[in-house]
Amino acid sequence: MQRHGFFRVAAVCPQLQVADVRFNLDRHFELLRRAEADRVDLAVFPECSLTGYTCGDLFQQRTLLEAARAALVKLVEFTAGYYAGLAVVGLPLLVQQQVFNVAAVLHRGAILGLVPKSYLPNYREFYDGRYFSHAGMATEPSVRFAELGSVVDFGTALLFADGSTGNLGIGVEVCEDLWAPKPPSSDLALAGATILVNLSASPESVGKHHYRRELVKQQSARCLAAYVYAGSGAGESSTDLVFGGHCLIAEDGVLLAETDRHGRQSALIIADVDIHHLAHERSQNTTFNAQRPSAPALKVVHYAGREPAAATGPLYRRVDAHPFVPARGSTRNERCAEIFAIQVAGLTKRLGHLGTPPVSIGVSGGLDSTLGLLVACAAMDELGVPRTKIQALTMPGFGTTQRTLENAHALMQSVGVTARQIDIRPLCFAQWQAMGYKPFGLDLTTHTLDGFTAALSQLPPENRSDLTFENVQARTRTALLMNTAFTVGTGDMSELALGWCTYNADHMSMYNPNVGVPKTLVRSLIDWAADAKFDGAARAVLHDIATTTISPELLPLDSRGANPQNTEDSVGPYELVDFFLYHTLRWGSTPSKILFLASQATFDRAYTETEFAHWLRLFYKRFFASQYKRSSIPDGPKVGSVSLSPRGDWRMPSDASATAWLAELEPASPAATPRRETPSQ
Numbered sequence: 001m002q003r004h005g006f007f008r009v010a011a012v013c014p015q016l017q018v019a020d021v022r023f024n025l026d027r028h029f030e031l032l033r034r035a036e037a038d039r040v041d042l043a044v045f046p047e048c049s050l051t052g053y054t055c056g057d058l059f060q061q062r063t064l065l066e067a068a069r070a071a072l073v074k075l076v077e078f079t080a081g082y083y084a085g086l087a088v089v090g091l092p093l094l095v096q097q098q099v100f101n102v103a104a105v106l107h108r109g110a111i112l113g114l115v116p117k118s119y120l121p122n123y124r125e126f127y128d129g130r131y132f133s134h135a136g137m138a139t140e141p142s143v144r145f146a147e148l149g150s151v152v153d154f155g156t157a158l159l160f161a162d163g164s165t166g167n168l169g170i171g172v173e174v175c176e177d178l179w180a181p182k183p184p185s186s187d188l189a190l191a192g193a194t195i196l197v198n199l200s201a202s203p204e205s206v207g208k209h210h211y212r213r214e215l216v217k218q219q220s221a222r223c224l225a226a227y228v229y230a231g232s233g234a235g236e237s238s239t240d241l242v243f244g245g246h247c248l249i250a251e252d253g254v255l256l257a258e259t260d261r262h263g264r265q266s267a268l269i270i271a272d273v274d275i276h277h278l279a280h281e282r283s284q285n286t287t288f289n290a291q292r293p294s295a296p297a298l299k300v301v302h303y304a305g306r307e308p309a310a311a312t313g314p315l316y317r318r319v320d321a322h323p324f325v326p327a328r329g330s331t332r333n334e335r336c337a338e339i340f341a342i343q344v345a346g347l348t349k350r351l352g353h354l355g356t357p358p359v360s361i362g363v364s365g366g367l368d369s370t371l372g373l374l375v376a377c378a379a380m381d382e383l384g385v386p387r388t389k390i391q392a393l394t395m396p397g398f399g400t401t402q403r404t405l406e407n408a409h410a411l412m413q414s415v416g417v418t419a420r421q422i423d424i425r426p427l428c429f430a431q432w433q434a435m436g437y438k439p440f441g442l443d444l445t446t447h448t449l450d451g452f453t454a455a456l457s458q459l460p461p462e463n464r465s466d467l468t469f470e471n472v473q474a475r476t477r478t479a480l481l482m483n484t485a486f487t488v489g490t491g492d493m494s495e496l497a498l499g500w501c502t503y504n505a506d507h508m509s510m511y512n513p514n515v516g517v518p519k520t521l522v523r524s525l526i527d528w529a530a531d532a533k534f535d536g537a538a539r540a541v542l543h544d545i546a547t548t549t550i551s552p553e554l555l556p557l558d559s560r561g562a563n564p565q566n567t568e569d570s571v572g573p574y575e576l577v578d579f580f581l582y583h584t585l586r587w588g589s590t591p592s593k594i595l596f597l598a599s600q601a602t603f604d605r606a607y608t609e610t611e612f613a614h615w616l617r618l619f620y621k622r623f624f625a626s627q628y629k630r631s632s633i634p635d636g637p638k639v640g641s642v643s644l645s646p647r648g649d650w651r652m653p654s655d656a657s658a659t660a661w662l663a664e665l666e667p668a669s670p671a672a673t674p675r676r677e678t679p680s681q
Contacts, residue, residue, distance in 0.1 A: 001315065002308045004593040005276030007168060008085075008316060009195065009228050010035050010043045011247035013259060013267040016235030018052035021067040025050060027266060028075055032083040034268055038316075041306055042086045043268075044197045046232040047117075047175045048101060050075075050091040053201030054238045059131040065094045072104055072111075073147045080109025084306050086160070088172060090199040095143055095154065098133040103172045103199045105160055107303045112160055113153040114143055117174035118184050125203065125241060128176070156184055159193055159298040162305035167279040169193040169300070175200040178219060178229075189223035190288070190295035194278045196225050201232035203241040209261060212246060221253030224281045224288055226273035234264050249273070252281060256317050270316045280588045314600060321601035322575060323582040324521045324640065336528035339521070339639045340375070343513040346637030347379040347488065350511045356383050360391040360485035362477055363412055363419075364553070365404030367522045368514055370411060370545050372490035374529055375513045377415050390417040391484050395424045397473045398456060399553035401563045407545050414538035424476045425449060431472055439469040440556075456556035464564055470554035474505035486510050489634060494519035496633065496644050497581050498571050498619070499626025507629055515636030516643050518581065519550070519574040550574065571622065572615035575603055580619045585642045585650065591616060591664040617665050624658035 001008075012035070014027035028045065035043045047053050050071045051064060058064050068091040079087055087106045092099050093114065100116040116138060122129035135156045143154045160170040171188025178185065178198050185196040196219070202212060212229075220227035226249070233245030244261035249271040256271035282288055326335035351357065361376055363369045373392060380387050394408040412419035429449050432439055440463055442455055481487045489509025491501050493516055501507040514522065523546050530542035555565045568574060576598070583589040583597060598612045631646045631654055643649035 001272065002306075004590075004596050005167070005274055005279075006272040006315065007195065007226075007275050008039060008041045008270060008272050009226065009249060010038075010040045010268055010270045011228050011230040011249055011257070011259070012043055012045050013230060013233040013245040013247050014045065014049060014235075015264070015266045016049070016052055016233065018236065018238055019055050019058055019064060020052075021050055021064070021071045024052070025071040025074060028087075028089065029078055029082075031266055031268055032078065032087060035085065035087075035270075036083045038270055039306065039309060040085050040270060042170065042195065042197070042228070043083075043088070044228045044230040045087070045089045045199060046230045047090045047103075047199040047201040048092060049089050049199070049230075049232075052236055053090075053232055054236050054241065055092075056127075057131070059092050059099055062094075065092055065099065068092055069094075070147075073145070076106055076109060076111055076148060079106050084108065086112075086170070086303070088197055088199065090174070092132070093143070096139050098137060098139075099131060100135070100138070101128065101132045101174060102154075103174055103197075105158075105170075105172065105301075110150065111145065111148065111152045112301045112303055113158045113172075115156055115158060115172040115174070116154070117177065118156055119176045119180045121176045121179075126176075153299060153301060155299075157296060157298045159188065159191060159300045161192075161300050161302050163302040164305050167194060167275045168305075170195045170197065172197050172199075174198065175202065178215060183219065185219060185225075185227075186223060187295050188298070189225045190292050191298045192300075193223075194225050194275055194282075195228065195273065196220070196223060197228045197230075199230055201236060201243065202246065203236075204244045204246075204261070209244065209246055213248060213255065213258070216248045217250045217253050217255055220250040224252060224278055224285060226251045226275075226278065233267065234262060252278060272316045274317075274587075276589070276593070277587050319597050319600040321579060321603045322520050323586075324518045324578055324642075325524045332524070333528065333532065336525055337532070339517070340378070340525060340529070342637050342639045343371075343375045343517070344378040344382060347375055347511060347513045348382045350635070351379060351486070352383055354486065356385050356389070358389050358391060358485040359488055360393060360481045361488045362481055362490065363392045363394045363408045364400075365394070365406070365408035365411070365545060366548065366553075367519070367526060367545065367550065368490040368492050368495075369408075370526055370542065371517070371522050371529075372488055372512075372514055373411065373415065373417070374526075374533075376488050377417065379513075387416045388418045392417040392419050393422055393477075393481060393484065394419070395422050395477045395480060397424045397428065397477075397554065398453065398469075399473075399551075399555050399557060399563060399565060401553065401557065402561065403544075404548065404553065407541055407548070410537065410541045411545070414534070414541065422480060424473060424480070425453065427476050428472050431476070432469075437468060440464075440466050453556075457559045459556060461564070464555050466555075470552070471502045471505065473554050474502035474552075478505045478508060482510075488513065489636070490514055492517050492519050492522050493642070493644055494574055494577050494581065496630050497626070498577065498622045499629050500567065500571055500622075501629065503629055507633070509634050512634050512636040515633060515645070516639040518578045518642075520578045521640075572618060573603075573605075573607075576607070576612070576615050577619060579603075580616055581623075582642060584619075584623075585644075591620070591661050595665075613665055617662060620658045620661045620665075624656055624661075627652045627656065628654040 105112040116135040118135040120128035169192040171193030229248045231246040236243040247259040249257040257269040326332040489512030550567045
């Protein structure tokens with residue numbers, strides 16, 4: 001886990017009795033033991049967790065202050081023998097005749113630093129200014145702990161860093177600091193903190209938890225950091241205030257874990273944050289990096305992190321097996337509608353700019369052409385142009401099945417476009433004759449088209465591979481489309497990543513609204529459109545198309561009329577292709593990390609480690625070999641965080657080598673039976 005950049009954090013909400021330091025200390029012991037059992041690297045407790053935040057004027061009582069300091073010392077001693085990670089706890093601390101609300105950072109029998117609260121709320125129900133001094137009032141940069149024989153750094157300009165992990169820095173702020181217009185965590189992040197922690201005591205009111213959740217998520221996104229927020233629980237509820245124990249862990253705007261509020265028992269939530277993910281984001285974000293020189297200088301306090309485990313259990317975070325596909329429910333409907341609207345807006349702009357020319361599109365009865373046709377229809381509707389201006393061509397060839405052909409006709413009829421069928425077999429047959437080419441070794445000078453077609457059905461399985469046979473069909477279809485009207489492309493992003501498209505055939509068009517949509521998302525969009533925009537027979541056709549085996553249908557049908565060509569047998573399951581694509585492009589993940597993440601995800605079917613490694617190796621080979629196709633693709637809209645446009649997100653030399661990526665996979669390489677590949681030209 002550590003090798004791949006994961007760091008385990010916990011937000012802790014202990015049972016608490018206000019001003020009962022001994023009771024509270026025992027709860028800290030219990031929860032740190034739980035954290036150690038789960039090998040937590042960083043455990044964050046709430047504000048004033050050793051005393052309670054609602055002590056009021058008791059914060060001015062030496063009895064409470066001395067008890068809190070003594071408890072801190074005992075907790076330090078506890079970490080020497082029972083807890084190997086970092087612990088951040090809260091307490092009132094008397095320093096130079098002033099009481100500060102501080103976060104104490106503890107590690108293996110030592111206090112690494114003390115961070116005082118910067119902003120003291122003194123409005124409505126808050127009276128922090130009555131009890132505490134703010135951080136700017138400190139007169140000394142350190143505090144002496146004679147009980148421990150140490151002098152401890154004191155102040156807000158502290159960064160805690162694992163000396164063995166170059167990308168890890170921890171910054172600390174306290175409660176109100178996050179709610180301020182300029183939170184200290186912003187400067188801490190710019191100075192290098194990738195994990196930000198907040199010890200909080202935030203009372204509940206109607207709807208406040210929604211705002212608090214968004215505040216934590218947004219700060220983690222703005223700072224390109226993980227944010228661990230530990231809120232005080234029900235034990236703080238006293239007099240006029242109720243506390244809910246709201247704890248949250250977010251990473252770069254995504255909520256990883258959250259407590260159920262208002263529980264009376266101690267709570268501990270855990271998440272594995274991805275430090276490599278955050279480092280990758282920061283390395284690419286020029287806006288973030290442009291502000292870094294203005295960040296204040298911090299003192300870096302180094303510590304020795306936890307030793308890696310010999311074996312690692314499941315991650316404390318969800319690894320989405322289908323990162324491009326919206327989750328089911330209202331989120332799915334909203335996200336699919338937005339993606340579809342982006343596709344339509346892009347095509348609408350292009351067609352409007354050209355004066356709404358007639359449009360041609362190939363309709364095969366497969367996934368991609370179906371989505372492209374739906375987008376084209378919506379664009380014409382947006383422009384106020386009749387759908388009959390769309391020339392929809394279905395062009396059956398030697399591998400077209402009855403199912404896809406019937407679905408193509410049913411779809412074109414249901415959406416009201418001008419539908420045409422052109423049998424491409426005679427055109428292809430004539431080209432092969434003109435070329436003097438012998439498909440599958442068959443001499444065309446001795447065959448008629450019908451005889452040739454009959455001979456194809458009798459080909460043995462081992463002789464059903466002929467790249468020129470496939471490419472001539474693909475290019476014939478594109479020539480027909482481009483000679484008909486302004487051609488709308490239909491190929492998707494997954495096919496571009498793999499080079500699973502014939503150059504200057506399905507690879508080319510005059511505009512492609514699907515170019516930013518990966519295959520797994522294409523299927524999801526069609527299912528959404530079927531349910532959201534259609535009913536009756538049209539809905540049934542769309543759902544049937546969504547479940548059709550993915551195939552280019554370019555190889556001859558067998559004697560039973562069945563299609564022998566399954567794309568996923570050649571390039572790998574598309575759910576794996578898209579998983580690999582996402583983590584390679586979005587996060588720059590290494591091959592070994594992608595394999596690790598794949599082992600943590602739940603796919604539609606089970607895969608072995610050998611299969612993961614085999615398909616990932618093939619992915620890299622095809623991805624690197626196919627950049628020349630991506631370098632010359634037509635315009636099309638970016639719809640998500642990943643794009644392969646050579647004019648946008650992805651600029652790659654066409655002749656770059658995959659050697660380093662493949663070498664990393666060698667230890668995991670399987671001795672598997674080679675799968676058939678068809679690297680179309």
